[in-house]
Amino acid sequence: GRHEVRSWTSATKQSLCLMWQKVKVQLMLSMSFLVAVCWYCRRLYSFLAQLLKRWSIYLQRKLIRNLSVLTEVDLLGYSAREWKGETKQAKHMREAYEDLFWSYRIKYLRQVRRDNYSVLRAVLFQILSQGIPFPSWMKERDILKLPEKLLYSQGCNWIQQYSFGPERYTGPNVFGKLRKCMEALKANWAEISATKDHEERGNLCNTLFSDESKEHKLYEAIKFIMLYEVVEAYEQIKNREEPVHNLFSLLLARDSSSDPLSFMMNHLNSIGDSICLDQVELFLLGYLLEVKIRVYRLHRFNTEEFQVNYPDEYRREWNEISLLTEDDRYYHIPLFR
Numbered sequence: 639g640r641h642e643v644r645s646w647t648s649a650t651k652q653s654l655c656l657m658w659q660k661v662k663v664q665l666m667l668s669m670s671f672l673v674a675v676c677w678y679c680r681r682l683y684s685f686l687a688q689l690l691k692r693w694s695i696y697l698q699r700k701l702i703r704n705l706s707v708l709t710e711v712d713l714l715g716y717s718a719r720e721w722k723g724e725t726k727q728a729k730h731m732r733e734a735y736e737d738l739f740w741s742y743r744i745k746y747l748r749q750v751r752r753d754n755y756s757v758l759r760a761v762l763f764q765i766l767s768q769g770i771p772f773p774s775w776m777k778e779r780d781i782l783k784l785p786e787k788l789l790y791s792q793g794c795n796w797i798q799q800y801s802f803g804p805e806r807y808t809g810p811n812v813f814g815k816l817r818k819c820m821e822a823l824k825a826n827w828a829e830i831s832a833t834k835d836h837e838e839r840g841n842l843c844n845t846l847f848s849d850e851s852k853e854h855k856l857y858e859a860i861k862f863i864m865l866y867e868v869v870e871a872y873e874q875i876k877n878r879e880e881p882v883h884n885l886f887s888l889l890l891a892r893d894s895s896s897d898p899l900s901f902m903m904n905h906l907n908s909i910g911d912s913i914c915l916d917q918v919e920l921f922l923l924g925y926l927l928e929v930k931i932r933v934y935r936l937h938r939f940n941t942e943e944f945q946v947n948y949p950d951e952y953r954r955e956w957n958e959i960s961l962l963t964e965d966d967r968y969y970h971i972p973l974f975r
Contacts, residue, residue, distance in 0.1 A: 705848045706759055707749075707843075711749065713735060713744055714736065716747060717732050733939060734944075738972065744934075744962075746973040747971060748970065750970050752968045757914055757920065758860055758910075759847070759857070760961050760970065761923060765927065765929060768957065773926065774928060775928075781820050781823070781859075782824065785812075787866075788865075789813070799902070799903065800862070800902060800907065801911070802815060803858065804910065815858075822855040823855070823859035826856065863926055864906065864926060865898065867926055872886075883925060886922075889922060920933075921950075929956055929959055931947065931961060932961070936964045937965055960974075
C-alpha cells in the first residue's frame with residue numbers, strides 16, 4: 639500500500655509539473671503579448687501625441703500668419719525690439735512710446751497688418767470688437783440699395799470704373815460685387831455688435847479678420863459708402879441746398895478730388911492697392927461711422943500734432959477708438975488696460 643501511495647503521489651506531481659509547464663508557456667506567451675501590446679500602445683500614443691502637437695503648432699502658426707490683427711504685446715517691449723540702436727529717429731520713437739506708457743497709460747498694443755488697408759482694418763476691427771452699433775444714418779437707410787441708387791437716382795454710370803483695391807477694374811460686374819461687399823458689411827456688423835459676451839465677440843472678430851477675402855469686402859464697402867456720401871454732398875453744394883459739413887468742402891477743394899469721379903479715380907480706387915487713406919479721408923471716415931478716432935502720431939512727438947482727433951468736431955454720444963501710427967501710413971491699436 640505504501641508503494642501505491644508513492645506511485646500516486648509521484649504521478650500527481652508529474653501531472654502537476656506537466657500542467658505547470660504548459661500553463662507557464664501560456665503565461666509567458668500571454669505576458670509577452672501584453673508587453674508587446676503595451677509597448678505598441680505606448681508607441682502609438684507617443685506618435686499620436688507628437689502628431690497632434692505638430693498639427694496644433696501648424697494650425698496656430700497658420701492662424702497667426704493669417705490673422706491681420708495680432709494678439710496684444712507689451713508696448714515698451716515692442717518699442718525696444720522695433721527701434722534698436724542710437725540713431726536720432728530710434729531715440730525719438732522710443733521716447734514717444736515711453737510717453738504713451740507713462741503719460742497716457744497705454745500698456746499694450748495690437749499690431750495690424752502693414753498693407754494699404756491698414757487704417758480701415760484698425761478702425762473697423764475696434765468698432766466690431768467693442769460692439770459699437772451701426773451709425774444712426776445707417777439704421778435709417780438700407781445700405782444694400784446704395785449702389786443701385788447711385789446709378790439710377792444720381793445717374794453716376796461712371797461707377798463701373800470702381801476698383802476693388804488690388805483688383806483694378808471690374809466693368810459691368812461692379813454692381814454685383816458692390817452689393818456682396820455691402821451685404822458682408824451689414825451682416826457681420828449686425829452679428830458681432832449683437833454679441834454681448836466680450837470673449838465670444840473677440841472670437842468672431844478673430845475669425846473674420848483671419849479671412850482675407852471676407853475682410854477685404856468690408857473695406858470696399860466702407861470705401862463705397864465714403865464715395866456715396868461725397869456724391870450726395872457734391873449734389874447739395876451744386877444745387878445750393880442745405881449746408882454740408884465743412885470736411886466735404888475741404889475734400890472737394892483739392893485739385894485731385896474736385897468732384898466725385900476724380901475723388902474715386904485719384905483716391906478711392908488706389909486705397910488698398912497702392913495708397914492708404916490720407917488725413918482728410920480720415921476725417922470723412924470718422925464722420926460717416928460716427929466715431930471719434932483719436933490718433934497718436936509718434937513721428938510728431940513733442941509737437942501739437944502728436945495727438946489728433948478725426949473728425950475734430952464730433953458729438954458727445956459718439957464712441958471713441960484709438961490708433962497709433964509711426965508714419966501716417968500704417969496703424970496699430972493701442973490698449974489702455
